[in-house]
Amino acid sequence: xxxxxEIKDIINKIRNIAIIAHVDHGKTTLVDSMLRxxxxxxxxxxVQERVLDSNDLERERGITILSKNISISYEDTTINIVDTPxxxxxxxxxxxxxxxxxxxxxxxxxxxxxxxxxxxVLSKALQxxxxxxVVINKIDRQGAEPHAALDKVFDLFVELTENPDLLxxxxxxxxxxxxxxxxxxxxxxxxxxxLFKTIIKSIKPPKGHIDKTLQFHVTTLxxxxxxxxxxxxxxxxxxxxxNEQVSLINREGQVLRKKVTKLLGFKGLKxxxxxxxxxxxxxxxxxFSEIQxxxxxxxxxxxxxxxxxxxxxxxxxxxxxxxxxxxAGTEGKFVTSRQLRKRLFQELEKNVSLRVEETENTDIxxxxxxxxxHLSILIETMRREGYEFQVSKPEVIFxxxxxxxxEPFENLVVDVPDANAGGSIEKLAPRKAEMIDMKxxxxxxxxxxxxxxxxxxxxxxxxxxxxxxxGIMYHTFKEYRPFAGEIPNYKNGSLxxxxxxxxxxxxxxxxEDRGIFFVKPKTKVYRGMIVGENTRQKDLILNVxxxxxxxxxxxxxxxxxxxxxxxxxxxLEDCLEYIKEDELVEITPQxxxxxxxxxxxLK
Ligand SMILES: Nc1nc2c(ncn2[C@@H]2O[C@H](COP(=O)(O)OP(=O)(O)OP(=O)(O)O)[C@@H](O)[C@H]2O)c(=O)[nH]1
Ligand SMILES: [Mg+2]
Numbered sequence: 330x331x332x333x334x335e336i337k338d339i340i341n342k343i344r345n346i347a348i349i350a351h352v353d354h355g356k357t358t359l360v361d362s363m364l365r366x367x368x369x370x371x372x373x374x375x376v377q378e379r380v381l382d383s384n385d386l387e388r389e390r391g392i393t394i395l396s397k398n399i400s401i402s403y404e405d406t407t408i409n410i411v412d413t414p415x416x417x418x419x420x421x422x423x424x425x426x427x428x429x430x431x432x433x434x435x436x437x438x439x440x441x442x443x444x445x446x447x448x449x450v451l452s453k454a455l456q457x458x459x460x461x462x463v464v465i466n467k468i469d470r471q472g473a474e475p476h477a478a479l480d481k482v483f484d485l486f487v488e489l490t491e492n493p494d495l496l497x498x499x500x501x502x503x504x505x506x507x508x509x510x511x512x513x514x515x516x517x518x519x520x521x522x523x524l525f526k527t528i529i530k531s532i533k534p535p536k537g538h539i540d541k542t543l544q545f546h547v548t549t550l551x552x553x554x555x556x557x558x559x560x561x562x563x564x565x566x567x568x569x570x571x572n573e574q575v576s577l578i579n580r581e582g583q584v585l586r587k588k589v590t591k592l593l594g595f596k597g598l599k600x601x602x603x604x605x606x607x608x609x610x611x612x613x614x615x616x617f618s619e620i621q622x623x624x625x626x627x628x629x630x631x632x633x634x635x636x637x638x639x640x641x642x643x644x645x646x647x648x649x650x651x652x653x654x655x656x657a658g659t660e661g662k663f664v665t666s667r668q669l670r671k672r673l674f675q676e677l678e679k680n681v682s683l684r685v686e687e688t689e690n691t692d693i694x695x696x697x698x699x700x701x702x703h704l705s706i707l708i709e710t711m712r713r714e715g716y717e718f719q720v721s722k723p724e725v726i727f728x729x730x731x732x733x734x735x736e737p738f739e740n741l742v743v744d745v746p747d748a749n750a751g752g753s754i755e756k757l758a759p760r761k762a763e764m765i766d767m768k769x770x771x772x773x774x775x776x777x778x779x780x781x782x783x784x785x786x787x788x789x790x791x792x793x794x795x796x797x798x799x800g801i802m803y804h805t806f807k808e809y810r811p812f813a814g815e816i817p818n819y820k821n822g823s824l825x826x827x828x829x830x831x832x833x834x835x836x837x838x839x840x841e842d843r844g845i846f847f848v849k850p851k852t853k854v855y856r857g858m859i860v861g862e863n864t865r866q867k868d869l870i871l872n873v874x875x876x877x878x879x880x881x882x883x884x885x886x887x888x889x890x891x892x893x894x895x896x897x898x899x900x901l902e903d904c905l906e907y908i909k910e911d912e913l914v915e916i917t918p919q920x921x922x923x924x925x926x927x928x929x930x931l932k
Contacts, residue, residue: 340609341534345409347426350436351444352415355466355505357381357393359436360412362508366521367401369597381412386709392416394706396426398561398611400595403525409611415446417805418700421641421682424453428638429548429563429611432460432532439465439473442481445742445803455490460532461498469504475514499531535609543567545626546635552678556591556615563611565635570605577617578625578634590616622681641682643697644737644782647704648721649673651692652915654924655855660917661717666692669718672711697726705902708916717917722908725782728809735809739785741778744801750774752795760784761813781813787906820909822868824861825925826854830874837893840871846896857928870931
């Protein structure tokens with residue numbers, strides 16, 4: 330066999346697929362089982378669950394934040410798999426990832442059926458003409474209705490495409506947790522073979538020619554200290570070799586001469602150094618410190634660019650600033666403006682839809698992102714690394730077009746017990762939500778709204794409280810629309826500490842009727858720190874460090890007997906939702922506090 334036909338044979342044995350779905354429908358768990366059954370792990374190897382959700386925050390929150398490339402072998406085929414995040418803030422990433430694959434597994438929870446993000450990712454995949462395999466997952470789950478779920482998926486396809494080839498999709502039923510897949514529900518099965526076989530049969534080997542000029546398309550960025558920025562993407566045509574001189578065609582259309590300093594292939598969960606790679610394969614390339622998403626690496630002699638990929642614009646911005654609270658510098662390892670600046674700009678190496686700008690004040694940086702989760706994950710990551718800083722209330726990014734102010738709108742789906750339907754509508758109306766439709770099955774009501782992002786801020790916690798945790802809500806970016814008008818502020822005022830000190834149980838008990846406290850006895854507070862939420866709309870300064878006046882006869886039990894209601898425990902996201910324009914969240918490795926932005930002149 331000639332060298333070329335040998336390479337063609339290798340290419341014919343490759344399948345590139347993405348796994349896409351609504352959040353939590355079981356993508357990563359399914360990939361886990363695929364990995365296990367492909368024999369990647371040694372028999373006695375102890376492998377943690379959802380091994381792909383590898384960073385601390387992913388594990389803690391049980392969600393995928395970054396898409397990840399792996400590669401497995403099934404019989405003599407190499408299957409390159411990209412696991413994608415399901416949360417709407419990362420929808421842009423999913424869309425980009427779809428550009429490097431030829432097929433996708435659309436995973437749908439058999440009990441929930443298609444959800445908003447299912448529609449979003451499916452519409453993107455269909456627009457790109459990608460072959461879809463529908464995987465009705467979690468068939469073991471209580472309340473699973475695999476056939477009903479499939480019917481709904483079919484309706485969704487019909488709504489989104491007219492292409493008969495795409496409508497004719499193969500279906501596999503699975504229990505990703507145990508690792509079984511079936512063609513029909515009543516089949517017996519012990520493994521994922523039906524899924525692997527369907528992938529090999531229905532997804533075509535990658536297109537592309539090894540004898541054409543090299544074209545590599547950058548889809549994601551990664552970074553490590555040893556090799557710097559790593560561009561991950563697909564070789565659409567040609568051959569690329571390690572240490573080779575190539576050209577980079579950048580966003581501005583300039584053709585720059587560069588050298589590949591490292592070529593990385595994917596093998597199982599690992600990245601391995603390789604010497605050459607061919608059209609159709611997904612690889613990582615280092616040696617390009619300035620390379621951006623959507624740019625093309627091509628040959629030196631005959632450079633040819635692939636179409637640029639658009640990157641989603643940020644919709645929310647907030648200020649990150651040096652901590653200037655009275656506790657500044659006592660809890661963090663990295664606290665200076667220089668350290669904060671360096672860390673934020675370093676984040677841009679791989680966090681594609683993030684923007685960082687300097688401001689007139691060298692202690693303040695403006696950071697813009699795709700949504701609350703996108704920004705809060707950055708904050709949480711930095712906090713864990715030892716950074717100490719403070720952030721302002723997230724604000725919506727407006728756009729000007731033909732003299733008109735536009736603002737981002739989201740699709741909002743609210744799924745509540747019937748009894749809460751009216752309440753939800755009442756709460757959403759002043760937030761400028763426009764109802765699109767409403768359906769009830771006699772138990773639960775599902776409603777769709779278009780709502781300005783501004784209107785959504787702070788809604789989640791209110792919603793969870795109103796529905797006593799029974800309500801489910803999802804939102805995805807819809808479009809920029811004309812400014813919807815002022816949204817009244819219903820927020821209550823804050824309860825603010827009057828002096829520096831430690832919270833005393835007696836004081837909390839005395840002040841209990843003023844509102845809900847966020848602090849507990851012994852919490853260290855400073856003047857201007859937010860310790861609770863007022864029952865009224867104004868701020869109230871009070872003394873939470875006030876001791877009980879001592880009497881001559883001391884009762885040894887009176888202090889112990891002080892009964893106080895438990896404080897409301899706020900997560901980082903809750904704090905970001907809670908604060909108002911004149912308030913800040915103070916972030917340190919040990920604590921998350923809220924405060925008035927200006928501590929002087931409090932009345
Ligand atoms: N009963 C049942 N539970 C499952 C199955 N597959 C996944 N799960 C559970 O569903 C939850 C979500 O699973 P993940 O694999 O993290 O879902 P994901 O789609 O990767 O989630 P994101 O990446 O955050 O969008 C986990 O608690 C899994 O244990 C299944 O087949 N049956
Ligand atoms: Mg996942």
